[in-house]
Amino acid sequence: MADLTPLLAFRWSPRSFDPTAALTEDEATSLLEAARWAPSAGNAQPWRFALGHREDGTWKRILVGLPSGDQRWARHAAALLLGAHTGGDPERAAYDLGQAVAHLTVQATALGLHVHQLTRFDRAGVATELDLAVGVRPMVVVAVGQLGDPFALPEDLLGREAELRRRRPLADLLLA
Amino acid sequence: MADLTPLLAFRWSPRSFDPTAALTEDEATSLLEAARWAPSAGNAQPWRFALGHREDGTWKRILVGLPSGDQRWARHAAALLLGAHTGGDPERAAYDLGQAVAHLTVQATALGLHVHQLTRFDRAGVATELDLAVGVRPMVVVAVGQLGDPFALPEDLLGREAELRRRRPLADLLLA
Numbered sequence: 001m002a003d004l005t006p007l008l009a010f011r012w013s014p015r016s017f018d019p020t021a022a023l024t025e026d027e028a029t030s031l032l033e034a035a036r037w038a039p040s041a042g043n044a045q046p047w048r049f050a051l052g053h054r055e056d057g058t059w060k061r062i063l064v065g066l067p068s069g070d071q072r073w074a075r076h077a078a079a080l081l082l083g084a085h086t087g088g089d090p091e092r093a094a095y096d097l098g099q100a101v102a103h104l105t106v107q108a109t110a111l112g113l114h115v116h117q118l119t120r121f122d123r124a125g126v127a128t129e130l131d132l133a134v135g136v137r138p139m140v141v142v143a144v145g146q147l148g149d150p151f152a153l154p155e156d157l158l159g160r161e162a163e164l165r166r167r168r169p170l171a172d173l174l175l176a
Numbered sequence: 177m178a179d180l181t182p183l184l185a186f187r188w189s190p191r192s193f194d195p196t197a198a199l200t201e202d203e204a205t206s207l208l209e210a211a212r213w214a215p216s217a218g219n220a221q222p223w224r225f226a227l228g229h230r231e232d233g234t235w236k237r238i239l240v241g242l243p244s245g246d247q248r249w250a251r252h253a254a255a256l257l258l259g260a261h262t263g264g265d266p267e268r269a270a271y272d273l274g275q276a277v278a279h280l281t282v283q284a285t286a287l288g289l290h291v292h293q294l295t296r297f298d299r300a301g302v303a304t305e306l307d308l309a310v311g312v313r314p315m316v317v318v319a320v321g322q323l324g325d326p327f328a329l330p331e332d333l334l335g336r337e338a339e340l341r342r343r344r345p346l347a348d349l350l351l352a
Contacts (some may be wrong), residue, residue, distance in 0.1 A: 002276070003206060004206065004209060004210055004213065004283060004284065004286075005181060005210075005283055005286035006184065007181065007282065008210050008279055008282060008283060009213075009231075010212065011215075013215055014310055030179060030180065032346055032349065032350075033180060033183075033346065034180055034184050035339075035345055035349070036344070036345060036349060037180065037184065037185075037187075038278065038341050039189055039281075039293055041293075041295040041296070043342070043343075045344050045349075046350050047219065047341060047349060048352040049349055049350060049351060050348070050350070050352035051350070051352075052352075053332040058352045061196060061352075082351070082352075084351065090266075090267045091266045091267055091270045091315070092270070092295060092315075093247065094267045094268070094270045094271040094274070095270040095271065095273060095274035095295075096274060096279070097271060098270070098271035098272060098273065098274025098275040099274040099275065099278040101275065102214065102274065102275040102279055102282075103184055103278055103282075106181065106183065106184060106278075106279075106282050107180060107213075109180055110180075110181035115218075117215060119217040119268060119271075120217070120321070128263060130187075130351060130352050131271075132351060136351065139267070139271055141272070141320055154293075160219060163256070165213070165286070167212050167213060167219075167221060168212070168221050169206055170205070170208055170209065170212055172185035173208065173211070173212060173221075173224055174224070174226070175224050175225060175258070175260065175306060175308060175312065176226035176227075176228075176234045176237075176258075176306050
């Protein structure tokens, strides 16, 4: 890997979260502020969030929308954050939401927290559970918390946790 | 603003770029590596890039697609990077591209560079100019370079350069 700033180089998406750690009020505010100050087309800021702390009502409504395999580990994260967009042009709004969540992730890393994003979940179900307005489109569930003991994971998840991070070669990304 | 990591807190999107500064090979590689290691759904990495250095052929092909008002300042940036996605699901792919460009932006900040994204441009025209494959969808032009002298900007742009950064209140972003 080329020289990357530590906040990017040390970022990864774990499945092992500390089930005893909470997300503090200051941490939650800091994460949301990072998202809030992301850039967006025409400064439209089409991102919206629902934050559930472990075991609270919002958390339960988000958790039940996740695939059962992911619930096994995501339930241990300190918080589950739903990311949605309000875009008239869904593609542009999703682009901006992606930036906001990336900024949130960088801030989480700066706070010593870890983030694992989930994009496969019951979007319509979560929208209903959280009573979202028409036009607010859930796109991602962000599990955030302190890193936990990977050996507490079920064996199949431990195997995935130990996999090397891989990406396409840089040359494959270049158009011109 | 709450306590944000400096790489986020000090990020902004200038119009004043130093017209004499070049993007070095190491800087270019570092920016693209940051994008490359971003997370994506199923690790699909649907992002693609075309990098033009000031005055080269790719740069010219990207520049002509920008609105003339933006060309006035964007032409001074050291490089223009086209960001595109290859997504079967455009909304998800755009989300992932947004994350990759955000990571690139954080890395640019770490290198002392500045970034200004443009999403209003002639996407079809740029795709033709760069002979992009069908299914590769341009979404953003990223101007990147060293900060320049704002007083070298035309008066109308200087006024915009001096505007305060503004965002909606945090409470407006919260769904639950």
